[in-house]
Amino acid sequence: MNINHQKILSILTVFIIIILLIGFVFMSLILRNTLIYTNLYFENFIDFIRDLIQSFF
16 A cells, blocks of 8 residues: 555656646747737736735735
């Protein structure tokens, strides 16, 4: 049971690493293709977070 548990954990870890790598490559491609749009989106996202924080406090 212990060996099986370790095998499941290692498979999950590899799976998560693969998903992170794919996501990182995908995000870098998007950032490179639409840099200006992403910059505007990031500024809007910061404003959104600021509004959320102000609404909570």
